[in-house]
Each structure stands twice: as C-alpha cells, then as structure tokens.
Amino acid sequence: MKSIIIINDHSPESEHAAIFAMVLAQRIEVNIILANLPVLNLTTDEYGWTEMFPEVQDAVAVDSKLMKILSERKMRYPGFKPVIQELSFSFETGDLYRLASENEILMVIKGLDEFLPQALLNVNLAIHNLLHKIRVPLLIIPSSWSENELKRMVYITDLRFCGIGTVKFLADFATCWDANLVIAHASASGLPMMKTDQAEEVFNDEVSLNVGYKKLFLNILNQGEAIDTLEIVVNEMKADLLVLVDQHFHFNSLTQQYFKDKCALYNPVPMLIFPS
Numbered sequence: 001m002k003s004i005i006i007i008n009d010h011s012p013e014s015e016h017a018a019i020f021a022m023v024l025a026q027r028i029e030v031n032i033i034l035a036n037l038p039v040l041n042l043t044t045d046e047y048g049w050t051e052m053f054p055e056v057q058d059a060v061a062v063d064s065k066l067m068k069i070l071s072e073r074k075m076r077y078p079g080f081k082p083v084i085q086e087l088s089f090s091f092e093t094g095d096l097y098r099l100a101s102e103n104e105i106l107m108v109i110k111g112l113d114e115f116l117p118q119a120l121l122n123v124n125l126a127i128h129n130l131l132h133k134i135r136v137p138l139l140i141i142p143s144s145w146s147e148n149e150l151k152r153m154v155y156i157t158d159l160r161f162c163g164i165g166t167v168k169f170l171a172d173f174a175t176c177w178d179a180n181l182v183i184a185h186a187s188a189s190g191l192p193m194m195k196t197d198q199a200e201e202v203f204n205d206e207v208s209l210n211v212g213y214k215k216l217f218l219n220i221l222n223q224g225e226a227i228d229t230l231e232i233v234v235n236e237m238k239a240d241l242l243v244l245v246d247q248h249f250h251f252n253s254l255t256q257q258y259f260k261d262k263c264a265l266y267n268p269v270p271m272l273i274f275p276s
Contacts, residue, residue, distance in 0.1 A: 003031040007110040017111030017141035025082040034086040100134035107137040114142040120259040142268035150177045154239035159185040171213035186221040246276045
C-alpha cells in the first residue's frame with residue numbers, strides 16, 4: 001500500500017506539518033511513515049549547516065511525542081485509519097533511500113518556518129537531502145499555514161513542457177479534495193511566447209484530453225509585461241498549493257521570491273516540488 005513520509009526533526013514546524021499529513025493520509029487513504037531525523041545544527045554566521053549525525057546501523061522503532069499525537073488523532077477520526085510506522089533515520093547512512101526503494105512512497109512532507117532568514121537555504125537543503133535522493137514529490141508546509149483543505153492547486157510551468165505524468169499525479173491528488181487544478185502558463189526564458197489560441201489548443205488537445213479531470217483549467221499569465229507571478233497566483237488566483245518542478249523554468253526565481261524576498265507580503269501556502 002502507498003505511504004507518505006513525514007520528516008520529524010523534533011521542531012514545532014514538524015508537528016504542524018504532521019497534523020496536515022494525517023488529514024491528507026486519511027483523505028487519500030495511504031499509510032504514514034514517521035521518519036525521525038537527528039537535529040541539524042545551524043551555523044548562524046554563514047547560514048550554513050554543521051551535520052552532526054550519529055551512526056545509525058539499522059532503522060529502529062522509537063516512540064516520540066509526535067507519534068503519540070498522530071496515534072491519538074487517528075483514533076478520533078471515524079473514517080480510514082492509516083497504519084503509522086515510526087523509524088529513526090540518518091541522511092548520511094542512506095536510510096531514507098532504502099526505505100523508499102522498499103516501499104511505494106507517494107510523497108515526503110516537511111514543515112518549514114518560512115520567516116527565518118535562512119528559510120530558502122532550508123528549502124534547498126530539503127531538496128538536496130530528500131528530493132534528489134528518493135525522487136518523489138516533496139511537500140513543504142509553511143508554519144503559518146493553518147488550513148486543512150486544498151481547494152485550488154496551481155501548477156506554474158511552461159505548458160509545452162508541463163509533463164502529462166505530473167498533471168495526472170496532480171489530478172489524482174486534486175480529486176481527493178474535489179479541488180480545482182490550474183496550469184498557470186508562462187513561457188520559459190529564451191523560448192518564444194505562445195499565442196492564446198495556440199496555448200488553448202495545446203491545453204485542450206494534449207493535456208486536458210489525456211488527463212480527463214473535470215476541474216482542470218488553463219491560466220495564461222500576461223507574458224508581454226513584467227508581472228509579479230506570486231502576487232497573481234497567491235493573491236489573485238487564490239492558490240492554496242503551489243506546484244513547481246525542481247530547477248525547471250521559473251523555479252529559482254519563484255522560490256527566492258517566496259521564501260526570501262517577499263514571503264511576509266503573502267499568506268504563505270504549501271509548495272509541492274517535483275523532482276526534475
């Protein structure tokens with residue numbers, strides 16, 4: 001059976017993300033693996049990391065505070081009750097890689113304090129330690145996000161390279177919430193802009209027809225002017241989930257804006273990052 005991995009670094013952000021992960025697991029009917037990791041020590045002078053990993057020969061069961069919280073919430077829910085497995089892991093020993101190779105992992109979920117000066121660094125570290133190693137989508141949950149519903153998912157991409165597999169994954173995900181799924185098209189740097197009728201034709205004939213999700217929509221961002229993409233997507237389009245592919249097209253500029261330059265200007269929402 002499919003599972004989601006919750007990263008527990010023993011922070012309030014981990015607990016916050018895990019509560020949503022429990023709701024998600026119950027909604028999409030998957031099991032939970034609670035991965036307890038050693039604490040990373042932050043060197044604040046350079047916003048660098050000193051990794052203090054104990055030797056972990058084998059993943060062993062533990063009994064954390066977060067495990068107790070999730071178990072109690074599971075028993076109060078009248079519907080699907082996911083199996084929760086709790087293990088201790090180290091990035092360095094390859095425990096998570098082995099776990100992913102032995103299980104059908106749907107995604108990894110990690111909490112984040114998005115207002116810290118080093119928030120963007122923390123996102124990049126999560127991408128390096130998780131996304132690059134186990135090759136499944138990474139869901140970042142901001143500490144200030146308090147919703148338990150996903151109603152409008154927005155995938156920011158160049159329509160010509162959005163990937164049918166990725167859209168089908170998102171459509172399955174959106175189905176569980178009966179959410180709108182929007183492809184927000186903006187031409188990649190160096191590529192010619194698509195005319196509106198051309199974009200609509202590609203969307204209808206090559207994307208929507210092959211995905212078959214009734215709430216799949218296209219939004220063509222104004223490419224003739226300098227626009228604030230985050231302002232449009234988060235405030236105007238009311239996205240409650242941003243979807244990006246690691247290092248593709250608009251990824252670096254948008255994550256830098258979101259987690260560094262302008263985070264305080266918006267109501268931060270979760271970000272689902274796919275491996276490239």
